[in-house]
Amino acid sequence: MTVTTLPDTDLKPEEFAQAAVAPIADAVGRPAREAAKVLADAGLLGVCADEDDGGLGLGIAFALPIAIEAGRQMLPLPLVEHLLVAKALHGTPEAVALCSGQRLATWALQGDFGSGIAGHARHAADCDWVLVADGQGGAALCEAASLVLQPDEALDPEYPQYWLRLEGAQVLARIDAPTFTALQRDLQVLLAGFVGGSADGALVRTAEYMATRVQFGRPLSAKQAVRHMLSRMCLARETSDASVHRLLEVDEFGAERDTGAALAHAIAQSAFVLEKAIHLHGGMGFTWELPLHHGLREVRKFDAAFGAGALARQAGQLFIASVE
Numbered sequence: 001m002t003v004t005t006l007p008d009t010d011l012k013p014e015e016f017a018q019a020a021v022a023p024i025a026d027a028v029g030r031p032a033r034e035a036a037k038v039l040a041d042a043g044l045l046g047v048c049a050d051e052d053d054g055g056l057g058l059g060i061a062f063a064l065p066i067a068i069e070a071g072r073q074m075l076p077l078p079l080v081e082h083l084l085v086a087k088a089l090h091g092t093p094e095a096v097a098l099c100s101g102q103r104l105a106t107w108a109l110q111g112d113f114g115s116g117i118a119g120h121a122r123h124a125a126d127c128d129w130v131l132v133a134d135g136q137g138g139a140a141l142c143e144a145a146s147l148v149l150q151p152d153e154a155l156d157p158e159y160p161q162y163w164l165r166l167e168g169a170q171v172l173a174r175i176d177a178p179t180f181t182a183l184q185r186d187l188q189v190l191l192a193g194f195v196g197g198s199a200d201g202a203l204v205r206t207a208e209y210m211a212t213r214v215q216f217g218r219p220l221s222a223k224q225a226v227r228h229m230l231s232r233m234c235l236a237r238e239t240s241d242a243s244v245h246r247l248l249e250v251d252e253f254g255a256e257r258d259t260g261a262a263l264a265h266a267i268a269q270s271a272f273v274l275e276k277a278i279h280l281h282g283g284m285g286f287t288w289e290l291p292l293h294h295g296l297r298e299v300r301k302f303d304a305a306f307g308a309g310a311l312a313r314q315a316g317q318l319f320i321a322s323v324e
Contacts, residue, residue: 011058017065020044024066024073032104032126035077040101045083048186050090054099060186061248067190071197072204074291074298076159078122080190081107085131085141088175088183094129094141103128105141107187108164109305113140116166120305124149124162129172132164137177146170155304156297188259191302192244192266198295199237199273205290206230206277226280233276236269258318264311270299 023042027035039045047063049055056062063083070079085105086098097103104127111118114135121130127144134140148165155161175183207230210221220226243262251257274296281290303309 011062013061013065016047016062017069020066020069021073024069024075027077028073028075032077032123035075036082036101036104039077039079040099044079045101046086046099048083048087049095049099050087053086053090053092053095055086055095060189063186063190064193064244064248067193068197068200071194071199071295071298072201074198074201074294076123076294078104078106078127080187080194081105081122081131084183084186084190085129087186088139088179089141089173092173094173105129105131107131108133111164113166113169117163118166119152119161119163120301121162121164122301123159124164125151130164131175132166132169133180134174137180139175139180139183140169140171141173141175142166143170143172155301159294159297161301161305185256185259188263189244189247192240192247192259192263195270195299195302196237196240196244196266198299199233199240199270202274202277202292202295203230203233203237205292206233206280209281220280229276229280233273236272240266240269258315260311261315261318263306264309264315267299267303267306268312271296271303274299 019042023038023044027038030038036045043056044066046053046055047058047066048060049057051057066083067080070077082098082105085107086095089095089098094103098105106121106124106127106129108118108130109120112133112135118130118132124130124144130142130144130147131139132142146169150163150165151160152163153160207221210226210230211219213220221230243265247257247259247262249257274292278292278296281292
């Protein structure tokens, strides 16, 4: 069993949260290649990658605040997937290229080589490489140019996810089953942080808007109903954040905590916060200039990628089995 621990250094995860704010803000709005270069220069793309590959060699606890900040600023780049692929490919030229920002990688969250098709790959059209499950417990890094990409605009016409036809795929590197299993756990931790960050950013924007929007001589935040709603949104955000950070520690029995339940909770609470944020801003039709709908779309895409409620059902089944 692999347990996440903090290295014996003076570095603290919260320092990475502070250091990530400016580079991510600089990357937002840039083309994918330029954004990757900005993030690479700041050391964010290789935070978990091996030092010999140009990374920092730090644990997942240091990547979590970066994922949260990327969600908070709604960064349109597969940052989470990219830095985890760089970590898994330690000791390879591909890892070096990913840490330096010379290449971009994403991850197909559904499908495998056994079915011949994979899907829910974020920003695949902007990426050089795509990680795909091999159907035997491991994964393969594929050249994106060798795949047939089909955009799925059902949930997000501006930043669609992609389905991939794998016939003729050029495989550059392979990841064994134990490494891929650990990587999938890390992915769920970071994605839970990312969607939670989206909710946090929406909550901050909404609270500021309610405090400055004046009607009938009073700010909207003076209304009791608004205060109650903001309190509920804040509570949802805090409980989600607590459950995500608990994943970095073992439970009372010394075992790793279930990431699926935490991710399901984060997705549900983030969707609630984002929907209420849009409502308090006056509705979707009046807030298109705000990025709130981008955050909600991203949360819904992750929910679909993991089976549209399947994570919550699995958590319930595990709980029932544990008490039988």
